Amino acid sequence: MAEATAAPIGRYRGVHAAALASLPRATPRRLERLLGRRDPAKVWEKVERGEMAKWVAADDLHDVWRDHARGTDLEALRSRLESLDAWVTTPASAQHPFTITYDIDPAPVLFRRGRMPDPTAPAVAIVGTRRCTPTGRSVAMELGSGLAAAGITVVSGLALGIDGAAHRGALAADGAPVVGVVGSGLDVPYPRGNLDLWDAVADTGTLLGEAPLGAEPEGWRFPARNRLLAALADVVVVVESKRAGGSMHTVEEAIRREVTVMAVPGSVRNPAAAGTNLLLSEGCAPACSTDDVLVALGLATAGAARGAVARDRRIDLDSLDSLQQRLLELLDDGPVSLDVLVLRAAAPVPDVLVAADGLEHLGLLARDGSRVMRA
Amino acid sequence: MLATVRSATLVGVWGQPVSVEVHVADGLPGFSIVGLPDASCREARDRVRAAIVSSKLKWPQKRITVNLAPSDVPKSGAGLDLAIAVGILVAGEQLKAESIADTGVLGQLGLDGSVRPVPGALPLVDAMDHSSVIVAARDSTVAELVARDRVRPVGTLRQLFDALADAAPWPEPPAARQAAPPESEPDLADIAGQPLARWALEVAAAGGHHLLLVGPPGAGKTMLARRLVGVLPDLSPEESLEVTRVHSAAGLALPDGLVTRPPFRAPHHSSSMAAIVGGGTARARPGEVSAATGGVLFLDELGEFAPSVLDALRQPLEEGMIRVARSQGMVEHPARFLLVAAMNPCPCGAGGTVGCRCAPGALARYQRRLSGPFVDRLDLVVRVDRPDPADLLDTAPSTPSAEVAERVAQVRRRAQERGVNCNSELTGADLDLHGPLGRAATEVLRAALAEGRLSARGLRRVRTVARTIRDLDDGGDELRSADVLAALSLRMRLDGAGGLVHG
Numbered sequence: 047m048a049e050a051t052a053a054p055i056g057r058y059r060g061v062h063a064a065a066l067a068s069l070p071r072a073t074p075r076r077l078e079r080l081l082g083r084r085d086p087a088k089v090w091e092k093v094e095r096g097e098m099a100k101w102v103a104a105d106d107l108h109d110v111w112r113d114h115a116r117g118t119d120l121e122a123l124r125s126r127l128e129s130l131d132a133w134v135t136t137p138a139s140a141q142h143p144f145t146i147t148y149d150i151d152p153a154p155v156l157f158r159r160g161r162m163p164d165p166t167a168p169a170v171a172i173v174g175t176r177r178c179t180p181t182g183r184s185v186a187m188e189l190g191s192g193l194a195a196a197g198i199t200v201v202s203g204l205a206l207g208i209d210g211a212a213h214r215g216a217l218a219a220d221g222a223p224v225v226g227v228v229g230s231g232l233d234v235p236y237p238r239g240n241l242d243l244w245d246a247v248a249d250t251g252t253l254l255g256e257a258p259l260g261a262e263p264e265g266w267r268f269p270a271r272n273r274l275l276a277a278l279a280d281v282v283v284v285v286e287s288k289r290a291g292g293s294m295h296t297v298e299e300a301i302r303r304e305v306t307v308m309a310v311p312g313s314v315r316n317p318a319a320a321g322t323n324l325l326l327s328e329g330c331a332p333a334c335s336t337d338d339v340l341v342a343l344g345l346a347t348a349g350a351a352r353g354a355v356a357r358d359r360r361i362d363l364d365s366l367d368s369l370q371q372r373l374l375e376l377l378d379d380g381p382v383s384l385d386v387l388v389l390r391a392a393a394p395v396p397d398v399l400v401a402a403d404g405l406e407h408l409g410l411l412a413r414d415g416s417r418v419m420r421a
Numbered sequence: 422m423l424a425t426v427r428s429a430t431l432v433g434v435w436g437q438p439v440s441v442e443v444h445v446a447d448g449l450p451g452f453s454i455v456g457l458p459d460a461s462c463r464e465a466r467d468r469v470r471a472a473i474v475s476s477k478l479k480w481p482q483k484r485i486t487v488n489l490a491p492s493d494v495p496k497s498g499a500g501l502d503l504a505i506a507v508g509i510l511v512a513g514e515q516l517k518a519e520s521i522a523d524t525g526v527l528g529q530l531g532l533d534g535s536v537r538p539v540p541g542a543l544p545l546v547d548a549m550d551h552s553s554v555i556v557a558a559r560d561s562t563v564a565e566l567v568a569r570d571r572v573r574p575v576g577t578l579r580q581l582f583d584a585l586a587d588a589a590p591w592p593e594p595p596a597a598r599q600a601a602p603p604e605s606e607p608d609l610a611d612i613a614g615q616p617l618a619r620w621a622l623e624v625a626a627a628g629g630h631h632l633l634l635v636g637p638p639g640a641g642k643t644m645l646a647r648r649l650v651g652v653l654p655d656l657s658p659e660e661s662l663e664v665t666r667v668h669s670a671a672g673l674a675l676p677d678g679l680v681t682r683p684p685f686r687a688p689h690h691s692s693s694m695a696a697i698v699g700g701g702t703a704r705a706r707p708g709e710v711s712a713a714t715g716g717v718l719f720l721d722e723l724g725e726f727a728p729s730v731l732d733a734l735r736q737p738l739e740e741g742m743i744r745v746a747r748s749q750g751m752v753e754h755p756a757r758f759l760l761v762a763a764m765n766p767c768p769c770g771a772g773g774t775v776g777c778r779c780a781p782g783a784l785a786r787y788q789r790r791l792s793g794p795f796v797d798r799l800d801l802v803v804r805v806d807r808p809d810p811a812d813l814l815d816t817a818p819s820t821p822s823a824e825v826a827e828r829v830a831q832v833r834r835r836a837q838e839r840g841v842n843c844n845s846e847l848t849g850a851d852l853d854l855h856g857p858l859g860r861a862a863t864e865v866l867r868a869a870l871a872e873g874r875l876s877a878r879g880l881r882r883v884r885t886v887a888r889t890i891r892d893l894d895d896g897g898d899e900l901r902s903a904d905v906l907a908a909l910s911l912r913m914r915l916d917g918a919g920g921l922v923h924g
């Protein structure tokens with residue numbers, strides 16, 4: 047018999063789970079009903095034979111899935127997983143993060159590159175808008191590196207803007223491994239500009255995604271990704287967000303799961319901070335530094351956090367020259383363009399440039415696009 | 422019977438002597454031109470015939486062959502019309518061969534026998550060292566710049582015939598037209614505020630450093646750039662001749678006499694590669710980069726130029742000339758210009774400030790249009806913002822161009838004492854001699870290199886800018902840390918998000 051001579055394909059890398067996730071119209075809910083805690087290999091056999099329980103999906107889908115399953119080349123799928131060095135887990139596997147398994151809206155199949163996330167380490171999701179200000183980006187990097195250095199798993203979405211900055215900060219700290227949760231297939235890096243970040247995260251940490259291989263970054267996949275972010279985190283920190291947007295959706299998912307939400311305060315004139323300021327007015331705790339987040343996690347005391355902030359900001363103002371002191375006084379009125387600074391200081395342009403450069407080196411002055419401000 | 426008439430044709434921006442050989446022989450009446458004429462040159466057949474007939478002269482009903490020697494140089498344009506007509510008259514034995522001995526002939530013909538000016542009259546006349554040169558009356562002022570008393574202006578073919586046949590005296594040269602008052606250049610005093618951009622402009626003019634202004638629409642980038650020419654010194658006599666030669670070859674309107682002020686060229690961003698670098702099939706016409714030689718090339722909306730066009734600017738930016746290769750040969754055009762570019766920080770224009778509506782990808786794509794090697798050649802990159810009227814009310818009136826021009830001229834004089842035209846041309850060895858780094862300045866540069874803020878190429882360029890900054894200040898020998906820091910502050914880079922960062 048021809049079937050008997052073909053060696054049965056192994057369960058290596060969870061190839062059956064990957065195949066199930068690739069079925070047409072396999073929504074997380076249908077997959078959840080189909081899989082439960084069952085062995086994906088056995089479920090796959092049933093799908094191939096068209097012997098699923100009636101309640102899994104409508105009748106027409108049974109036939110579609112059966113035909114699709116018979117046309118699937120598991121061997122090819124396995125070699126693709128191998129070339130990506132990706133693993134696929136289901137709740138039946140010990141490697142499936144249990145915060146996902148027991149989530150109110152669980153992901154039945156997860157694709158993973160890199161190590162298994164440490165289930166005991168506290169995790170903080172840093173999220174925010176893709177169109178952030180340079181300030182937002184640097185705050186996200188600072189939080190990412192500070193938290194990673196403190197041994198916290200930094201979770202984010204690998205998008206442009208805040209997400210990417212948080213990852214880059216955490217990777218630069220060389221601390222706890224990071225987790226990136228993506229919306230497209232693991233073999234479809236998106237956005238293309240963050241390709242290096244995908245590989246860096248997969249090399250030292252974990253890259254997670256729910257979408258089957260080859261899945262394009264379609265819009266509907268991102269809200270689903272956001273719920274995974276909320277499910278994996280103990281605290282969600284929003285760095286910059288508009289009033290409506292993906293980050294606010296992550297916040298809703300976090301609230302559904304009773305995960306603490308913190309927001310970084312921003313200027314009232316900054317539209318990219320409208321969402322975070324709204325969260326603060328609704329009672330979210332402000333996250334002004336890494337220590338604020340550590341306090342929220344119960345890992346540091348409020349007093350220690352305040353002390354650390356005070357230490358950071360103490361700089362000997364007497365060591366500055368008179369023009370630098372004058373510039374700092376002028377900047378107390380708020381951010382201005384360099385042109386206005388020159389006009390107000392009534393000093394020659396090169397002198398102001400040199401003084402501003404010195405202040406920037408001391409960390410007393412920051413640039414935000416066209417303007418300079420006190421750091 | 423055979424006749425030879427001397428003329429010239431343009432190769433690039435230089436004149437190349439041409440012998441027009443006309444052979445009139447018995448046989449079937451006909452007229453052919455050989456010796457690589459282009460289309461407009463070949464059409465001379467019809468113009469010359471009509472002009473001779475209109476001038477009440479005899480058209481020989483014989484076999485006429487015209488050879489343009491040297492035969493391997495492509496000839497273009499209608500500038501050889503007059504020489505061909507004279508050749509036919511001599512070969513047809515209506516004029517004596519001696520009458521055109523040691524005489525250059527240059528001019529287009531109208532069907533009525535009038536003689537018209539030719540583009541490139543200056544380099545063409547320059548190429549003819551004969552004891553007299555016949556040109557169109559309207560070319561006489563230009564021709565006299567290089568040929569003084571040898572120029573014989575004529576208005577019509579008949580006038581020329583009569584003069585050569587000794588039937589009439591040579592026509593009087595047209596009375597020198599009243600020199601038009603020099604066009605007033607816009608003044609820097611018109612611009613209030615913008616201290617940073619004004620200072621960058623002054624550094625650019627003084628040291629010949631290329632400048633990029635980045636800012637939202639309405640910030641005054643174009644206004645500023647147009648005022649750069651006003652602070653540049655007059656062209657030196659050699660530069661003057663070169664610029665006039667290029668403008669003449671490019672067919673640009675010339676003032677009466679030499680071009681003495683630095684030209685300002687502002688090609689539109691839809692300009693083609695050939696329009697910018699020069700080109701054309703037979704004769705490589707000088708492009709905008711050559712027309713701007715000695716002056717300012719202003720590229721407004723830099724981000725909208727085709728990336729290939731911008732990358733083609735790298736050679737002129739580096740070497741001060743451009744080599745245009747065509748299937749029929751290669752020409753070198755001068756292209757020594759000061760590049761001033763302006764661009765919005767992002768497609769919507771608000772980049773880096775509140776209210777930018779660009780998608781992050783679109784923004785990065787917009788800035789990526791400028792290649793790294795191109796941006797690396799821009800020494801001064803500064804941000805220009807819309808001034809806040811409240812800040813302008815109680816400031817002192819702006820410095821007028823004349824005052825800035827004086828400082829610029831002084832820095833340029835110092836550069837010439839160092840043996841270069843302007844500081845941006847100083848080599849590493851020159852800088853060691855004329856701009857040694859102080860101990861603190863060395864430390865600043867070492868730190869910038871270690872931080873990756875500066876490349877090796879950038880290092881020399883920062884030192885030349887620092888040299889200019891010191892020259893603008895007090896002209897001391899050593900470069901101080903403040904000069905180097907100020908130079909570094911002017912060398913910002915686009916950060917991909919609508920802002921500028923050190924780099």
